[in-house]
Amino acid sequence: MTDNIRVLVAKPGLDGHDRGAKVVAGALRDAGMEVIYTGLRQTPEMIAEAAVQEDVDVVALSILSGAHMTIFPRVMDLLRERGVDHMLLTGGGIIPKSDGDELAKLGVGKLFGPGTSTRDIIAYINEEVARRRVADEI
Amino acid sequence: MKLLDRFLDGDRIALSRVITLLENDRNRRSAILDRLYPRSGNARRIGITGPPGSGKSTLTDRLTKQLRISGRTVGIIAVDPTSPFTGGALLGDRLRMQGSWDDPQVFLRSLADRSHTGGLSEATPHAMTALDAFGKDVIIVETVGVGQSTLDVSDVSDTTVVLLTPESGDSIQAMKAGLMEIADVLVVNKADREGADRFAAELRTIVDLGRWEEGWKPPVLSVSARDNTGMDGLYEKLDAHGDYLAGEGRLRRRRMRQGRSAIEKALGEMWRGRLTKLRDADCTMDRLSERVARREIHPLAAAGELMDELSV
Ligand SMILES: Nc1nc2c(ncn2[C@@H]2O[C@H](COP(=O)(O)OP(=O)(O)OP(=O)(O)O)[C@@H](O)[C@H]2O)c(=O)[nH]1
Ligand SMILES: [Mg+2]
Numbered sequence: 001m002t003d004n005i006r007v008l009v010a011k012p013g014l015d016g017h018d019r020g021a022k023v024v025a026g027a028l029r030d031a032g033m034e035v036i037y038t039g040l041r042q043t044p045e046m047i048a049e050a051a052v053q054e055d056v057d058v059v060a061l062s063i064l065s066g067a068h069m070t071i072f073p074r075v076m077d078l079l080r081e082r083g084v085d086h087m088l089l090t091g092g093g094i095i096p097k098s099d100g101d102e103l104a105k106l107g108v109g110k111l112f113g114p115g116t117s118t119r120d121i122i123a124y125i126n127e128e129v130a131r132r133r134v135a136d137e138i
Numbered sequence: 139m140k141l142l143d144r145f146l147d148g149d150r151i152a153l154s155r156v157i158t159l160l161e162n163d164r165n166r167r168s169a170i171l172d173r174l175y176p177r178s179g180n181a182r183r184i185g186i187t188g189p190p191g192s193g194k195s196t197l198t199d200r201l202t203k204q205l206r207i208s209g210r211t212v213g214i215i216a217v218d219p220t221s222p223f224t225g226g227a228l229l230g231d232r233l234r235m236q237g238s239w240d241d242p243q244v245f246l247r248s249l250a251d252r253s254h255t256g257g258l259s260e261a262t263p264h265a266m267t268a269l270d271a272f273g274k275d276v277i278i279v280e281t282v283g284v285g286q287s288t289l290d291v292s293d294v295s296d297t298t299v300v301l302l303t304p305e306s307g308d309s310i311q312a313m314k315a316g317l318m319e320i321a322d323v324l325v326v327n328k329a330d331r332e333g334a335d336r337f338a339a340e341l342r343t344i345v346d347l348g349r350w351e352e353g354w355k356p357p358v359l360s361v362s363a364r365d366n367t368g369m370d371g372l373y374e375k376l377d378a379h380g381d382y383l384a385g386e387g388r389l390r391r392r393r394m395r396q397g398r399s400a401i402e403k404a405l406g407e408m409w410r411g412r413l414t415k416l417r418d419a420d421c422t423m424d425r426l427s428e429r430v431a432r433r434e435i436h437p438l439a440a441a442g443e444l445m446d447e448l449s450v
Contacts (some may be wrong), residue, residue: 004162029226034250036229038236046239050232053246055154083151136141136155138170 002130005033007058008051010042012075013065020092020114021062027118028060028125044071048078051087057129061091068095072108080107088128092116142173145272150245153272157247160264171264178270179393181213182380183277185295187257187317190283192301193327195234197363198278202238204373205276211243213269216280217258220250227251231280245269256290257281260407263294263400284317292320293399296389297379299323299372302341304333318344321356323375329360329368354382419447 009025011018018040025035036054038046051059059079063071072089079085090109100111109128112121141159144152156174160167184201186194195216202212216231227250238244251259258281269277281291292298300321305328318324324345326338341358350356357375361368383389426440435443 025228029221029228030224032225034220034227034229036232036248039233046236049239052151052154054232054248055158136159138141138159138166 002057002126002133005058005125005129006036006054006056007033007060007125008036008038008047008054008056009060009062010038010047010050011040011062012042012044012047012071013063013067014041018062020064024060024062024092024118024121028122031118031122033125044074044078047075048082051079052082052084056087057133058088058090058125061089063091063093063095066094068093068103068111069099072103073106076106076108086132086134088125088132090121090125090128092121142170145268146173146177148273150242153245153268154247156268157261157265160268161249161259161261167261167264171267174267174271178267181266181270181274181277183266183270183279183295183297184376185279185281185291185298186301187281187284187289187291187298187320188301188325188327189303189306192283192303192306193363194280194283194301195231197299197301197325197327197361198231198280199235199237200363200366200369201278201373201376202235202244204369206238206241206243210275211273212238212245213266213272213274213277214244214246214280215262215265215269215277216246216248217251217262217282218248219282220252222253225253245272245274251282257284258290258294262290266294289316289320293396296383296392297322297376299325299376301325301327302337303328304331304337318348322354322379323372324356324358325372326358326360327363330362330365334360354379415448419444422447 007028009021011021025037029035036050036056038050047059047061059075061071061075076089079087079089085107088109090111092112094114095111103111110124141152141155145156156170160170186198188194198214202214205212214235216235218227218229218231220227229248229250231248232246235246247265249259249262249265254260258279262279266277266279279291279294298320300317302324304326324341326334326341328334338358338360345356345358359368359371359375361372383392422444426435426443429435430437430440
């Protein structure tokens with residue numbers, strides 16, 4: 001397992017509650033990860049900014065509003081703009097397979113539907129981060 | 139361009155990466171500090187400590203805005219505890235520090251304490267050096283919510299602010315935790331709640347009875363970080379303490395004391411590293427003795443191998 005995996009967990013959009021996001025955040029913490037939790041009502045810009053300053057390996061978004069086709073591409077663009085698109089952008093929500101496929105073409109990672117076991121999410125993150133980590137020359 | 143060149147060029151992404159390396163990459167930590175340390179030392183460092191939930195993040199957010207109004211750039215390190223059972227951490231300080239999220243002159247990094255005691259992580263002072271070398275005018279460090287533990291924050295800040303709340307109640311508790319000794323400024327937060335005045339008066343009595351440095355008696359202020367009341371008084375006291383330190387070589391003396399303690403800590407770390415190596419060497423010793431007995435290697439060559447393993 002990769003050491004000290006850092007994950008940003010955010011809940012974009014104006015809708016609803018962050019119960020799901022909190023459950024995932026807690027599960028990732030229990031799996032030994034360092035989870036930066038930024039809570040509700042995060043704009044894509046806030047998410048990208050936080051991702052940069054926190055130098056996370058993973059950006060995980062919980063989107064229940066149905067706005068996934070606008071939010072994921074926007075966050076992906078902002079990460080790319082900042083040159084940090086090595087970060088894994090993933091998340092959960094009610095996302096039809098065809099939408100997921102389209103987002104994958106933009107570089108978005110696997111997306112998880114409601115009721116996914118957190119164990120699957122953890123395994124996926126571990127695997128992806130091990131693959132994506134870059135070594136810096138100082 | 140290599141990472142540190144980008145850093146010195148003012149690239150925020152590089153700053154962020156450098157902090158990660160200072161945290162994770164023990165082998166290259168020293169080489170990174172070789173470049174950064176000489177460029178640090180110009181920032182004013184403010185430490186914020188206090189019990190869990192006393193409002194440290196909320197207050198830091200307000201203070202950051204105020205500093206920006208006065209034209210100063212700000213770097214923040216916010217530390218939260220690592221779970222001793224899983225090694226994971228939930229870093230929630232950012233949740234209450236979103237007032238300046240779109241200000242490019244504010245950089246906020248959350249760090250897990252990685253089970254280091256004292257309210258800060260081992261890498262926190264190095265991360266502060268990075269922010270300092272990057273050119274931040276003021277560095278604020280928020281500790282883990284401390285109950286009763288040794289307190290490192292006064293080793294890394296010019297001014298230490300201790301935050302208490304009326305319900306953290308008992309000022310005796312704060313004394314026991316050693317919070318009174320390290321406070322340059324005492325703040326009773328959540329003054330919008332009952333009992334704040336009485337509590338502040340109690341704290342003043344304790345300060346009066348205690349010992350303090352010539353020329354600076356820690357003031358006790360009541361504020362509500364949430365409602366933004368009483369905060370001007372705090373800003374004034376912070377500036378006043380800055381002025382106080384500037385006089386008569388006080389800041390230099392304080393930083394010398396901190397330098398000594400930083401060296402001692404680094405020595406402790408190195409020594410721990412050496413001990414781990416000795417333990418590993420013990421295994422090698424077993425393996426080598428067996429090979430010497432079997433005449434596969436002679437004692438001098440075996441000793442040479444051990445020496446190689448032990449040299450740091
Ligand atoms: N009533 C009142 N509540 C406040 C005040 N300042 C902060 N709070 C609330 O206290 C809670 C904790 O605030 P934080 O700023 O997260 O406290 P903290 O000391 O950073 O907490 P930890 O980092 O977890 O130790 C939040 O619900 C805040 O809204 C205040 O002045 N008055
Ligand atoms: Mg906090």
